[in-house]
Amino acid sequence: MSAGSARPKRPARQKMPEQPARERAANFEQVALGLSQEAAVAEASRCLGCKRPKCVESCPVAVDIPGFLAHVKEGRFEEAIELLRRKNALPAVCGRVCPQENQCEGSCVLGRKDEPVAIGRVERFLGDYALKRVGTAAAAPGGAHGGAPDGPRVAVVGSGPAGLTVAGDLALEGCRVTVFEALHSAGGVLRYGIPNFRLPKDVLDAELDYIRSLGVEIQVNAVIGRLFTIPSLLASGYRAVFVGTGAGTPHFLGLPGENLNGVYSANEFLTRVNLMQAYRFGEVDTPISVGENVVVVGGGNVAMDAARVALRIGARQVTIAYRRSRAEMPARAEEAVHAEEEGIRFEMLTNPTRILPGSDFQVGGIECLRMELGEPDASGRRRPVPKPGTEFVIPADTVVIAIGSSANPLVQQTTPGLSANARGYIVTDEETGLTSIPGVYAGGDVVTGSATVIQAMGAGRRASRAILEQLSTSG
Numbered sequence: 001m002s003a004g005s006a007r008p009k010r011p012a013r014q015k016m017p018e019q020p021a022r023e024r025a026a027n028f029e030q031v032a033l034g035l036s037q038e039a040a041v042a043e044a045s046r047c048l049g050c051k052r053p054k055c056v057e058s059c060p061v062a063v064d065i066p067g068f069l070a071h072v073k074e075g076r077f078e079e080a081i082e083l084l085r086r087k088n089a090l091p092a093v094c095g096r097v098c099p100q101e102n103q104c105e106g107s108c109v110l111g112r113k114d115e116p117v118a119i120g121r122v123e124r125f126l127g128d129y130a131l132k133r134v135g136t137a138a139a140a141p142g143g144a145h146g147g148a149p150d151g152p153r154v155a156v157v158g159s160g161p162a163g164l165t166v167a168g169d170l171a172l173e174g175c176r177v178t179v180f181e182a183l184h185s186a187g188g189v190l191r192y193g194i195p196n197f198r199l200p201k202d203v204l205d206a207e208l209d210y211i212r213s214l215g216v217e218i219q220v221n222a223v224i225g226r227l228f229t230i231p232s233l234l235a236s237g238y239r240a241v242f243v244g245t246g247a248g249t250p251h252f253l254g255l256p257g258e259n260l261n262g263v264y265s266a267n268e269f270l271t272r273v274n275l276m277q278a279y280r281f282g283e284v285d286t287p288i289s290v291g292e293n294v295v296v297v298g299g300g301n302v303a304m305d306a307a308r309v310a311l312r313i314g315a316r317q318v319t320i321a322y323r324r325s326r327a328e329m330p331a332r333a334e335e336a337v338h339a340e341e342e343g344i345r346f347e348m349l350t351n352p353t354r355i356l357p358g359s360d361f362q363v364g365g366i367e368c369l370r371m372e373l374g375e376p377d378a379s380g381r382r383r384p385v386p387k388p389g390t391e392f393v394i395p396a397d398t399v400v401i402a403i404g405s406s407a408n409p410l411v412q413q414t415t416p417g418l419s420a421n422a423r424g425y426i427v428t429d430e431e432t433g434l435t436s437i438p439g440v441y442a443g444g445d446v447v448t449g450s451a452t453v454i455q456a457m458g459a460g461r462r463a464s465r466a467i468l469e470q471l472s473t474s475g
Contacts, residue, residue, distance in 0.1 A: 095124025160188025291397025
């Protein structure tokens, strides 16, 4: 380049096509429509190909991101899929729901002076390409199908992201894996917690078909702690057991009026809609009614999902009440923006104090108190402090409490010798996922509390490596 000549400008980050806000607020079709093939190639071409890629270090499952982007740049999509599948069994899921902005994209070197590479959008493109054009079985790394007939037997409890990762990893190494799912459909939080407009269930079903294509057996309606126990699984010939039962027990605020009709936990509300398809009442038997005014308490992704679902099933006004400011809100920025675009109202620095009755034991409103931010608490976020005398009422026919959840205690209560902490989460070795019982491993939300899909998958990956080490040394 001659002196004084301008450096070629790097292409702009590709925009994600989306349904218009007014249209999508009235349907359950996916909001983000996915990159075209041309856009995916253009976005992959923005990668700098760093020799020490920070994006890989920030990925909980250590996907070779520069590697698959390089393949996409050259139009070698099948090779890109194979490379991606080596570390991530659920790319079409992760490309939709993972907080890439806080992980791989947040560490992208290009992001220091420009917008980071849209890694998640390219990952989603590849996941969808694999499911639609390559086929689930053919997308297995190296064409492997796993599940050797004489391989060691391993049980996985729970079919969420942690359990599916363990199942896929071990099947590819020749293990005979059985996944036990308590509900009538597999997928865990991916199915009951995330609405169709963010994660279409046909996409999840196709990813599950890929896992099955590796030789994994998935048994539904199989409640471990009732139908079987961890000790009985070990006694029946399973060489190892992985527990990935998630954190599905909801938290409440303990407010006066929480027992009124029309108060839901976010878990129940979203499960009725996502797993039991209540939004299709008339075609299915699961009822749900929200009235005209809905208030969702909380500021995370679950709160955004609940609010946007409420709008789609008929609420006229949906309000999110969150006790901190927008800057402290844990939801993904993209999800909050989508909610605002759809007409969701945000009441920041607002803390509920009681739920008010209407007629016939129904919710009539929610009394709140204004807050201000004080010093940071243990989470690093500024602590909300009440402002006396600022009480006000938000009209509400329905209140959804979305303030987090904890581990279901059933496995812990029915497994003698399994150590859990004071909050009910299973205690494990951080590097291996090994519990207090030899041969029993755990990972994901049942260990850490509510976290991200990819963090749960990372825990599953660490556990699967440890299980393979155990199997190789125990003969």
